[in-house]
Amino acid sequence: MRLDVVTIFPEYLEPLNVSLVGKARARGQLNVHVHDLRSWTYDRHNTVDDTPYGGGPGMVMKTEPWGDALDSVLADGYESGSRAPALIVPTPSGRPFTQELAVELSERPWLIFTPARYEGIDRRVIDEYATRMPVYEVSIGDYVLAGGEAAVLVVTEAVARLLPGVLGNAESHRDDSFAPGAMTNLLEGPVYTKPPLWRGRDIPDVLLSGHHGKIARWRRDEALRRTAAHRPDLIERCEPKAFDKKDREMLSILGWAPDPEGEPHGRFWRRPDGVGE
Numbered sequence: 001m002r003l004d005v006v007t008i009f010p011e012y013l014e015p016l017n018v019s020l021v022g023k024a025r026a027r028g029q030l031n032v033h034v035h036d037l038r039s040w041t042y043d044r045h046n047t048v049d050d051t052p053y054g055g056g057p058g059m060v061m062k063t064e065p066w067g068d069a070l071d072s073v074l075a076d077g078y079e080s081g082s083r084a085p086a087l088i089v090p091t092p093s094g095r096p097f098t099q100e101l102a103v104e105l106s107e108r109p110w111l112i113f114t115p116a117r118y119e120g121i122d123r124r125v126i127d128e129y130a131t132r133m134p135v136y137e138v139s140i141g142d143y144v145l146a147g148g149e150a151a152v153l154v155v156t157e158a159v160a161r162l163l164p165g166v167l168g169n170a171e172s173h174r175d176d177s178f179a180p181g182a183m184t185n186l187l188e189g190p191v192y193t194k195p196p197l198w199r200g201r202d203i204p205d206v207l208l209s210g211h212h213g214k215i216a217r218w219r220r221d222e223a224l225r226r227t228a229a230h231r232p233d234l235i236e237r238c239e240p241k242a243f244d245k246k247d248r249e250m251l252s253i254l255g256w257a258p259d260p261e262g263e264p265h266g267r268f269w270r271r272p273d274g275v276g277e
């Protein structure tokens with residue numbers, strides 16, 4: 001996979017040299033090019049922004065540097081044999097970046113990222129390139145960052161670990177929290193390793209029992225407990241048929257019941273306090 005990033009802060013992308021993404025690059029599984037947007041400015045001040053039409057606070061990134069940068073990146077990529085580029089535009093007004101989208105992006109051969117500072121990029125740039133290639137405007141969460149560079153790091157890491165041969169044991173993406181298409185997406189419960197006693201704290205007995213069935217059940221219960229506490233929306237999204245008898249018992253203890261309106265066995269929703277139990 002080829003990745004291009006065009007930014008006014010190339011140093012911000014230094015983490016792409018480290019850890020999983022850095023190793024994938026070193027192994028030739030990922031071909032990363034970081035470009036300084038200011039290379040495509042021709043005035044004394046290397047201007048990349050200007051005041052917004054219609055007024056308002058902040059500055060807007062100008063069309064010409066982005067247009068020249070993207071034309072040049074595209075020409076270079078095509079010359080070196082890359083094909084089927086997709087443009088990834090990080091923006092708080094984008095669609096949510098999810099594991100499902102990470103999987104989709106990991107199947108593309110060439111991603112071009114356009115992280116912006118200021119109030120964003122002149123809309124005509126995105127509209128122009130959308131006539132030539134798929135454009136994904138993505139947000140990494142419901143908060144506002146000063147720029148899209150951190151989002152590029154997030155998306156790149158989520159995508160890179162899905163590439164064939166990048167993670168040690170390639171079998172296990174299916175079991176990731178948020179693996180797409182699963183009937184249940186539960187958060188992982190707690191994990192433990194040696195020593196068995198640390199500052200007076202021991203390990204849940206079941207994990208030392210060697211009883212694989214009981215261990216799997218305990219892990220499932222802990223996942224349900226944690227998901228109910230931190231992400232009740234994920235419980236509500238689960239297919240009810242994905243819950244076995246023991247799951248239903250645990251959910252009941254946690255204050256959840258099938259929606260009686262839902263036919264025939266509704267999705268689980270949180271019982272109003274004091275009803276049922």
Ligand code: 6GU
Nearest residue numbers: 090091140141143145151
């Ligand atoms: Cl992709 N960019 C910025 N600037 N803020 C964000 C974001 C992206 N995603 C969430 N907040």
